[in-house]
Amino acid sequence: MSRLPEVPSTWTITKLGEVVDYDKTVKVExxxxxxxxxxxxxxxIEKHTSKLLARCKFSDRGSKSTKxxxxxxxxxxxxxxxxxxxxxxxxxxxxxxxxxIPLKTNDNLGARFLFYWLKHPAFLDYVEAxxxxxxxxxxxxxxxxxxxxxxxxxxxxKRIADKLDAVLARVDTCRDRLDRIPAIIKRFRxxxxxxxxxxxxxxxxxxxxxxxxxxxxxxxxxxxxxxxDRVITYGVIKLGDDIANGVPCLRTSNVRWxxxxxxxxxKIAQSLSNEYSRTILQGNEVLVNVRGTLGGVAVxxxxxxxxxxxxxxxxxxxxxxxxxxQFLALWIGADRSQRWLSGVERGVAYTGINLEDLxxxxxxxPKLDEQIEIVRRVESLFAYADRLEARYxxxxxxxxxxxxxxxxxxxxxxxxxxxPNDEPASELLARxxxxxxxxxxxxxxGKMSKSTA
Numbered sequence: 001m002s003r004l005p006e007v008p009s010t011w012t013i014t015k016l017g018e019v020v021d022y023d024k025t026v027k028v029e030x031x032x033x034x035x036x037x038x039x040x041x042x043x044x045i046e047k048h049t050s051k052l053l054a055r056c057k058f059s060d061r062g063s064k065s066t067k068x069x070x071x072x073x074x075x076x077x078x079x080x081x082x083x084x085x086x087x088x089x090x091x092x093x094x095x096x097x098x099x100x101i102p103l104k105t106n107d108n109l110g111a112r113f114l115f116y117w118l119k120h121p122a123f124l125d126y127v128e129a130x131x132x133x134x135x136x137x138x139x140x141x142x143x144x145x146x147x148x149x150x151x152x153x154x155x156x157x158k159r160i161a162d163k164l165d166a167v168l169a170r171v172d173t174c175r176d177r178l179d180r181i182p183a184i185i186k187r188f189r190x191x192x193x194x195x196x197x198x199x200x201x202x203x204x205x206x207x208x209x210x211x212x213x214x215x216x217x218x219x220x221x222x223x224x225x226x227x228x229d230r231v232i233t234y235g236v237i238k239l240g241d242d243i244a245n246g247v248p249c250l251r252t253s254n255v256r257w258x259x260x261x262x263x264x265x266x267k268i269a270q271s272l273s274n275e276y277s278r279t280i281l282q283g284n285e286v287l288v289n290v291r292g293t294l295g296g297v298a299v300x301x302x303x304x305x306x307x308x309x310x311x312x313x314x315x316x317x318x319x320x321x322x323x324x325x326q327f328l329a330l331w332i333g334a335d336r337s338q339r340w341l342s343g344v345e346r347g348v349a350y351t352g353i354n355l356e357d358l359x360x361x362x363x364x365x366p367k368l369d370e371q372i373e374i375v376r377r378v379e380s381l382f383a384y385a386d387r388l389e390a391r392y393x394x395x396x397x398x399x400x401x402x403x404x405x406x407x408x409x410x411x412x413x414x415x416x417x418x419x420p421n422d423e424p425a426s427e428l429l430a431r432x433x434x435x436x437x438x439x440x441x442x443x444x445x446g447k448m449s450k451s452t453a
Contacts, residue, residue: 216367
């Protein structure tokens, strides 16, 4: 667990229950909630970023469970699976799931300062260690009250919150801009494939090789490009139990767009695989998803020889003397082919492509040497995209480290300067404690007056 920060002399470290009434909530039954009221659920808050993803009215939700009422300015803390770091400051009154605790602040404690502490790495480590429940861990009332809290002078709380608002807004902007990159890279790859299979990528190569830029292609269909004794078909219908040392069997989750993902590989009995000998891989077959998650297409590698496929995956045994398998995968993965296949999808209970339709997919193939050159150029451009993707991932990792680093710096008193004229946090804490004692005394006096009346 992260150590609590060393704090300036005017600060103090206390417990969360000493500064707020943790889990002191106002319960409201559904029949008491107006239809236009805001009802907040945990899924409405984005993990870690605290972005509000949806603002739903009670009439939209039709909830039948008890809710917690909250007011403007309350800090709303998600106690269920607290490692998801779901915290929000209410910008209007409403109602929330009982898994969200509204925390009311006061004139000694700023809501934004509390909000940021609840997102601090040390606090997150505490709640993750102290939460109970295996599948749905939650922070209990007593452990919530006992959670550590770093308390700063009131004026400094505001300075810290203002600074964090400003710098974290820039971090969010940077994250948002970075998050556009994967879609750009994806479009780049798709454009490369479409341009390549349309002949544009090798126009200069044809000019140099043949003295003209005209496309030299043969129009055919997918089945006619296959070996005569091997038909396009799908694989094992019922995979059965997973066998530890069995035959790897590729499913739609493994066949992605121009690549394989072997995590979660299913292994089947050798005897079962033998029953589907027509789809036992030899290497260089093109595999296409024909049910469920469509769009996956990739070329079986030589080390996959002996593997099999499920019925959701079709095996295309292209004749390598006529067609380069990598080029054929590019053709099938290109937008024009994907649109054509989308137009022949069949099925009501599931999305799928009929094998007869797949066999008639139109293919325009150039000469074999140009196919090889197309594949080489596409792979070169894809390698460039891979490098961009790696740089994006590195930058994204660094951005994700910025918020906890800034919060750690803020709660060490290093983000903004201290003011020696600020009232120490210990005096604020004493005032909060005195008010609690006074409120408790008044409550007891009220009960006594009622009992004697």
